[in-house]
Amino acid sequence: MSSPDFSFLQTRSTKAAPRLLGCVLERTVAGRTIRVRIVETEAYDQQDAASHSYKGKTSRTDIMFGPAGCLYVYFTYGMYYCCNIVTDQEGVGSAVLIRAVEPLEGAAYLERVRDKVGVEATNGPAKLCQALGIDKTLNGHNIRYGPLRLIPQPSLGASMITVTPRIGISKAQEMPWRFYITDNPYVSRR
DNA sequence: AGCGGGATTTTCT
DNA sequence: GAAAATCCCGCTT
Numbered sequence: 001m002s003s004p005d006f007s008f009l010q011t012r013s014t015k016a017a018p019r020l021l022g023c024v025l026e027r028t029v030a031g032r033t034i035r036v037r038i039v040e041t042e043a044y045d046q047q048d049a050a051s052h053s054y055k056g057k058t059s060r061t062d063i064m065f066g067p068a069g070c071l072y073v074y075f076t077y078g079m080y081y082c083c084n085i086v087t088d089q090e091g092v093g094s095a096v097l098i099r100a101v102e103p104l105e106g107a108a109y110l111e112r113v114r115d116k117v118g119v120e121a122t123n124g125p126a127k128l129c130q131a132l133g134i135d136k137t138l139n140g141h142n143i144r145y146g147p148l149r150l151i152p153q154p155s156l157g158a159s160m161i162t163v164t165p166r167i168g169i170s171k172a173q174e175m176p177w178r179f180y181i182t183d184n185p186y187v188s189r190r
Numbered sequence: 191a192g193c194g195g196g197a198t199t200t201t202c203t
Numbered sequence: 204g205a206a207a208a209t210c211c212c213g214c215t216t
Contacts, residue, residue: 042208050208052201060201077209078198084208097208126209168208 004152006144009068009087013043013094016068016087018161018179020096024104024151029133034106036122036132040099040180040187042166044084046092049171053093063140064093071148073129073139080126083134085143085150099125099167099178101132102186124188156181 008019020041027034044051044064052074053064063072064086072084072095084095101122103110110121110131122128129135134148143150162182165174167189180187 044208052208055202058202074208075200076207078200078207080209082208099208124209130210166208170206 004144004150006069006150006152008152009085011088013045013087013096014177016085017041017043017096017177018163019155020085020098021161021179021181022153022156024153025098025101025132026146026149026151027132027134028147030109032106032109034109034132035104036101036110036128037104038098038100039102039184040178042097042099042179043094043177044097045094048175048177050166050169050173050175051093053095057093061093064095065091066140069143069150071134071138071141071143073134073136075136076126081129081135082125083129083138097125098128100180100184100186100188101128102184119186123186 009016020038023038025036046053048054052061057065066086067090068087070086072086073081075081084097086095088094111117114121114131122131138148160182162180163176164178165176166178
């Protein structure tokens, strides 16, 4: 077994974000192994008014400036967590927000945790964190290892990827840094 | 299908 | 003190 190659994360988030589409996340929780496929992402860069890292390092955003492949999990709206994968070189504050995933294994468990069925279990950044049990305790966790592991997949062709502006932000709204697998039913919205 | 408001608390000004 | 990389519910078309 050769260990997977994560070097594609050591680049700017705008380039890593589409590359993460189709990659698999393996979550071990409550004695189960859940597998999902990433179907929607957004890039956040240091030179980007919408990014938490825009105004420099703080105790909250410290992780974004760390090595690629670590998780940046933040708490928002008093209730929700969102999960990012840190990208680029150490010292650069950038990350890719995971906005939606498609269950491959363990869909019934995810539906039960969320008390929702079908796409509603994982078609949003906070929804998928709730479903997969991702919270502050995983902030800074290296995605190379369990209990939340990234399994890289071959790059999807450009023809399978749709690019749009990002969702839910008030600054830099026009930047086309949201990426999703075209026609995938688990995408958060059109 | 689409809009509007409320929930709830961390983080930063 | 205000905003926040969201979600859910109820109401109106």
